[in-house]
Amino acid sequence: MLKINATRLLANLESLAQIGGTPIGGVSRPAFSEADVAGRAWFKIRVEEAGLAFQIDGAGNLSAILPSTNPLAPTLLFGSHLDSVPNGGRFDGSLGVLCALEALQTIQEAKLALPCHLEAISFTDEEGAALGTFGSRAFVGDLDLQDLQLGRLTPQQLDAGLQRLGLTRTGFLSAQRPADTLAGFIEVHIEQGTRLEKAGVDIGVVTAIVGIRSFWLRFIGQAAHAGTMPMSQRADALWGAAEFIRQAREMVAASFSPGVMNCGRIQVSPGSFNIVPGEARLALEFRHSTVARLDEMEAALLDLAAKTAGALGLQCEAEPLARSSPAQMDGRMMQVVEKTAGQLGLSHIRLPSLAGHDARSLSRITPTALIFTPSVAGISHNPRELTHDEDVINGANVLLHAILALAAGQA
């Protein structure tokens, strides 16, 4: 049975991790940074050294291409992203790109004639230095010029960043790929959670990528003197927010698992030691893998906010913010991945992804699979992020044989 070159794959991982490497073994390589420029140059050299065709599109997405003998054949696409969060780990994104390149090189070296073009791709700015999943959204045509203005960079910073990568502000529009040229997309990614590790399982087959909804909850009470206003007569907005946090986490854990919620920001006003808070603004985010469950969570959480506020004599207003829909992975491709893993003697389970990925974008236009490898202790977006060598190799081999099986299906 064909296997990837484990030594080469691990060497590539180690070599790439030096670019933007941090003292304790992590990686800081945000999109558009000098480290990103260097990482992209490194990838181009690897592709060309392998004798594969290198391609860059108008969104800066980088590809290594192994063409089919049939020029009219569709393209089977696989990959992830080379950028990292600031002070992140060496596996998030990079693992998927290097597994893709390794699978492509292995197929090339095996001199297999395939009925579809194979393309290993690295999407630009998945982590959102400017705009999250920038490259994959441009690739599927889910990005317009106005979206660019919603990013985290000022126009000047964005222009400078694009220029550093040899891109222009409108160039990404040309990156859109017609859906009918694609045979599917496969992404290998670290789980960034603990479910595989806890279950002692080698491979995760993702069923869906969660949808995310977020709200500002405003608990409104009455500011008052923190000495003279008796505690029994206060309408303390922070008391309401605190009560909501406690009850919401218990409710979500009890009734909505594996869905999750988070309160990651809070602002209190007037904001003085000696004034009872008149208002508390709480950031609420929650995730689940179906629209139906998201709707249920939203109703339950907003109802809880109103009830906890009311019980303490407060008002509560909920301001909806950005939301993303859940993305379902392709059923046939999931089966192919499971069969492949089984043939390689690897254990596997199905599970939803609780984080967004480029696979979310691709699933809008082509059958998509997302393969998880275990993360030690679930640590990610952190220099201590770790996936064991064996799991890296397993991920690449599953990808290799899923590609081969899917390509065979195109014949």
Add this chain to the structure above:
Amino acid sequence: MLKINATRLLANLESLAQIGGTPIGGVSRPAFSEADVAGRAWFKIRVEEAGLAFQIDGAGNLSAILPSTNPLAPTLLFGSHLDSVPNGGRFDGSLGVLCALEALQTIQEAKLALPCHLEAISFTDEEGAALGTFGSRAFVGDLDLQDLQLGRLTPQQLDAGLQRLGLTRTGFLSAQRPADTLAGFIEVHIEQGTRLEKAGVDIGVVTAIVGIRSFWLRFIGQAAHAGTMPMSQRADALWGAAEFIRQAREMVAASFSPGVMNCGRIQVSPGSFNIVPGEARLALEFRHSTVARLDEMEAALLDLAAKTAGALGLQCEAEPLARSSPAQMDGRMMQVVEKTAGQLGLSHIRLPSLAGHDARSLSRITPTALIFTPSVAGISHNPRELTHDEDVINGANVLLHAILALAAGQA
């Protein structure tokens, strides 16, 4: 029985409330502001029109003086402050100054020969535009040049403010009054709470002014991905702060009343919708009327913080901040006030003051009494602050007869 001139007192209150007056009947007259300058000028004119001696000391404290025929007699002092918080009410401070002026005028008009000098005083910046109880601290010698640097104004702002009042940066040192020249101090003030109103009582006789202690509580967990980190494995610092807030308010209400606590500020980091809070910094303030009870509250609250943190897998660090000691009012003066109120047919109760006042400063060097009048709904530091005319008049008459009784005791 001698009575104050109610018509004149209420007219003075109304007239003074126009200076820095706000559209809905409140007052915005922070110390060192143009409104403060105007309020002080108004007071000087009233004093001189009454034929009383006007005096200003190096801290800008303003006095109206009715001298004894015995130049060696001690001074019986009474008053409060003319400054307000921004967008505050018309009674806080002003009531005490105008009751003092009214009592003095009444005594003057009655041509009573008294065995002590009488002095009605307005202390500078009680509310802390620059430094809380600035004038009364200078008066009792509890302020040095370094303290000035701890205020809320920049050196330039402070110099400009002092200049506006005709003061210099070092002048306040000359405001210190030798304790042996004083026979005592009486302050009339609105309660700013609801205890008198709830009890249906006319006059509050303050037993002590609470001590205040404050801490930053740092709940320390582990920042994590708000999607992929299972809720059961999070060390969410905000969960700890929220749990502490809930349990602390219940504990203080159940075990430390009339002591109170407040959490008036909170800061969460990293502070992002999609990141589990790694740290939450919570402002804790609590108040009680004796050192023993403050010590018990401190131990119980810090113990609770450690326990709630520990139960959620968090650390907790407590950073002590500024503290003020409780100030006991003088027992004999409390009895004089009670006897006076009784003679006037007014009901009275003893109660601690949960806010600081100039009386706290004065109690350091001279026997001090603090007389509360009822506040409608406890509202204060707010344009809707209200004390009914009848209660204003009662407060002034109790002050008048307390002065007469105490002066008689000096004979």
